[in-house]
Amino acid sequence: MCNLPIKVVCRANAEYMSPSGKVPFIHVGNQVVSELGPIVQFVKAKGHSLSDGLDEVQKAEMKAYMELVNNMLLTAELYLQWCDETTVGEITHARYGSPYPWPLNHILAYQKQWEVKRKMKAIGWGNKTLDQVLEDVDQCCQALSQRLGTQPYFFNKQPTELDALVFGHLYTILTTQLTNDELSEKVKNYSNLLAFCRRIEQHYFEDRGKGSSSIRSS
Amino acid sequence: MRLGGPPRGPCSGPSPAGPWRSPGRVQGCEKPQSRPGSTRPASPGPAAPSGVRGSPQPGRPASARRARPRTLPPFGTRLWSRRRPPSPEALGSTPRRPASPRSSLRPPPLVARGAGRAGGAARGRTEARGEVLPGQRAGKMAAPMELFCWSGGWGLPSVDLDSLTVLTYARFTGAPLKVHKVTNPWQSPSGTLPALRTSHGEVISVPHKIITHLRKEKYNADYDLSARQGADTLAFMSLLEEKLLPVLIHTFWVDTKNYVEVTRKWYAEAMPFPLNFFLPGRMQRQFMERLQLLCGEHRPENEEELEKELYQEARECLTLLSQRLGSQKFFFGDAPASLDAFVFGYLALLLQARLPSGKLQAHLRGLQNLCAYCTHVLSLYFPWDGAEGPPPRQTPAGPETEEEPYRRRNQVLSVLAGLAAMVGYALLSGIVSIQRTTPARAPGTRSLSMAEEDEEE
Numbered sequence: 071m072c073n074l075p076i077k078v079v080c081r082a083n084a085e086y087m088s089p090s091g092k093v094p095f096i097h098v099g100n101q102v103v104s105e106l107g108p109i110v111q112f113v114k115a116k117g118h119s120l121s122d123g124l125d126e127v128q129k130a131e132m133k134a135y136m137e138l139v140n141n142m143l144l145t146a147e148l149y150l151q152w153c154d155e156t157t158v159g160e161i162t163h164a165r166y167g168s169p170y171p172w173p174l175n176h177i178l179a180y181q182k183q184w185e186v187k188r189k190m191k192a193i194g195w196g197n198k199t200l201d202q203v204l205e206d207v208d209q210c211c212q213a214l215s216q217r218l219g220t221q222p223y224f225f226n227k228q229p230t231e232l233d234a235l236v237f238g239h240l241y242t243i244l245t246t247q248l249t250n251d252e253l254s255e256k257v258k259n260y261s262n263l264l265a266f267c268r269r270i271e272q273h274y275f276e277d278r279g280k281g282s283s284s285i286r287s288s
Numbered sequence: 289m290r291l292g293g294p295p296r297g298p299c300s301g302p303s304p305a306g307p308w309r310s311p312g313r314v315q316g317c318e319k320p321q322s323r324p325g326s327t328r329p330a331s332p333g334p335a336a337p338s339g340v341r342g343s344p345q346p347g348r349p350a351s352a353r354r355a356r357p358r359t360l361p362p363f364g365t366r367l368w369s370r371r372r373p374p375s376p377e378a379l380g381s382t383p384r385r386p387a388s389p390r391s392s393l394r395p396p397p398l399v400a401r402g403a404g405r406a407g408g409a410a411r412g413r414t415e416a417r418g419e420v421l422p423g424q425r426a427g428k429m430a431a432p433m434e435l436f437c438w439s440g441g442w443g444l445p446s447v448d449l450d451s452l453t454v455l456t457y458a459r460f461t462g463a464p465l466k467v468h469k470v471t472n473p474w475q476s477p478s479g480t481l482p483a484l485r486t487s488h489g490e491v492i493s494v495p496h497k498i499i500t501h502l503r504k505e506k507y508n509a510d511y512d513l514s515a516r517q518g519a520d521t522l523a524f525m526s527l528l529e530e531k532l533l534p535v536l537i538h539t540f541w542v543d544t545k546n547y548v549e550v551t552r553k554w555y556a557e558a559m560p561f562p563l564n565f566f567l568p569g570r571m572q573r574q575f576m577e578r579l580q581l582l583c584g585e586h587r588p589e590n591e592e593e594l595e596k597e598l599y600q601e602a603r604e605c606l607t608l609l610s611q612r613l614g615s616q617k618f619f620f621g622d623a624p625a626s627l628d629a630f631v632f633g634y635l636a637l638l639l640q641a642r643l644p645s646g647k648l649q650a651h652l653r654g655l656q657n658l659c660a661y662c663t664h665v666l667s668l669y670f671p672w673d674g675a676e677g678p679p680p681r682q683t684p685a686g687p688e689t690e691e692e693p694y695r696r697r698n699q700v701l702s703v704l705a706g707l708a709a710m711v712g713y714a715l716l717s718g719i720v721s722i723q724r725t726t727p728a729r730a731p732g733t734r735s736l737s738m739a740e741e742d743e744e745e
Binding site for chain 1: 494515516518519520522523524525526527529530531577578581582608609611612614
């Protein structure tokens with residue numbers, strides 16, 4: 071959205087390369103910056119920012135909504151991937167351990183699962199059932215949908231970091247094949263969110279010629 | 289509609305859709321409570337301060353605040369019976385915890401609610417505390433909801449964030465909760481505080497769920513919010529949880545000076561005897577673990593850097609809140625909503641506790657509108673709690689209290705006890721000749737009988 075030239079590189083040990091242990095991270099010159107927040111700051115320091123046109127109250131709202139997405143959608147995704155037994159067994163273990171040779175793939179997968187479960191317990195999601203999680207996702211999507219309303223982007227005409235974040239999450243949810251599609255069904259209930267994702271995909275990604283799964287095909 | 293209009297409960301007709309109404313859950317008007325104009329002001333009566341619960345305060349008119357000024361008779365049994373035509377659930381129900389000692393023999397206290405002001409009137413109905421009068425419809429009434437929470441200190445109704453939030457929400461909506469302020473988490477039905485025991489006997493201890501339950505019971509502070517405001521509420525609550533919560537935990541439980549001088553001191557004084565040795569330490573460990581897991585992702589090598597980052601984000605968050613609040617009375621206009629309860633919980637703790645190293649406190653004090661907001665809510669909804677002193681202490685028999693006078697006193701007492709024991713033994717066994725100035729005990733070796741005789745003189 072900022073028109074910055076980037077090259078996407080996929081690596082199996084990306085998590086370990088990152089300074090904070092999380093992906094994504096960018097490598098610019100001799101600096102490595104990870105996670106959305108710091109990356110945004112970094113880019114801003116270099117002079118590109120999407121949210122310059124917002125006033126203070128709107129910036130506050132934007133930050134709040136970004137936290138909401140992080141809090142709810144991210145956690146729900148993590149929950150679904152790592153705490154829901156069917157998904158874990160069929161998809162996550164295989165996917166997470168695929169770059170590694172035999173014993174390592176199991177070990178790393180179990181380790182990651184244990185870590186995620188611990189985190190879930192700490193924030194209080196440990197006892198939630200899948201239905202409750204789905205309900206939370208629904209609430210979150212409802213909130214986002216209401217905030218978006220009929221506008222093209224969350225803060226009217228220009229996309230901001232919030233749009234990028236929401237797009238990232240929703241796109242992933244909509245295009246990832248899982249054992250049960252309830253999560254993506256929840257998102258699909260909100261037509262303006264769907265339209266929003268399509269619009270961004272068309273606008274910013276159509277020239278990539280990815281050919282990989284797009285929203286239309288799911 | 290806020291000020292004196294019909295009570296907030298969603299019983300006013302079919303609810304407009306808002307995200308907060310979850311149409312599946314709330315059903316229309318099956319509990320026409322407080323409708324027929326019976327307006328007992330809610331008596332928020334916390335258990336701790338001085339027997340307010342037991343003392344009916346007759347004749348205090350319900351209000352300067354709402355358009356329902358009725359002077360209420362002290363033992364409003366009639367009102368009670370009119371107030372709550374039995375709801376379907378109450379009818380069928382429950383053996384109401386027969387031994388519930390607190391609810392059985394007490395007349396309903398009629399404390400006028402809050403400072404009763406017209407401005408910023410709380411939403412929600414004003415109900416009396418749900419207590420069953422002796423011999424009165426005991427079988428038909430649903431058990432009142434009971435809330436167990438940490439008791440108050442530092443000028444606040446409760447020292448724990450979650451308890452404070454839930455209490456504030458309950459005050460905002462006028463929910464008839466019987467509040468038990470305890471200092472011993474083992475006394476709560478679920479082992480943790482806050483805990484809500486609902487009218488059906490189930491126990492809820494997650495604060496969000498408690499508030500959801502209150503909403504289900506038609507005590508909904510978000511009734512009037514538009515959909516967009518509802519979405520904003522969710523967003524801001526996430527913001528608070530992500531940014532302010534870690535710092536709050538850090539300030540009260542991890543920062544050594546604060547912990548030793550303020551937090552642990554309060555908890556150690558408040559808790560009953562054997563618990564005050566190990567519970568605060570255990571709580572600290574739990575909080576530290578939680579903190580680590582919460583912000584464990586960004587883990588710069590240095591503790592200090594982590595702290596700086598946390599505080600930086602918290603300061604930003606406070607500034608954001610301040611900007612959002614602007615010059616309004618509450619976040620969404622003139623009436624408080626659930627977001628206000630959460631924000632108030634965080635801010636009040638940060639502002640009121642007298643922290644020795646309060647960097648965030650300093651920043652918060654600089655944000656005038658947030659400070660004014662806090663004091664406003666405190667004075668409006670917790671007017672007498674501000675005057676509460678530290679929780680009533682149990683008899684300080686243990687030698688480990690950290691209070692100066694007690695330690696001194698205990699030292700003196702133990703010395704005296706030792707002396708008396710020695711002297712008594714010496715005299716009784718007659719082996720010691722003690723030179724004493726007091727004539728009652730003559731010097732010199734004495735036989736047992738003579739010593740006794742002397743003592744009898």
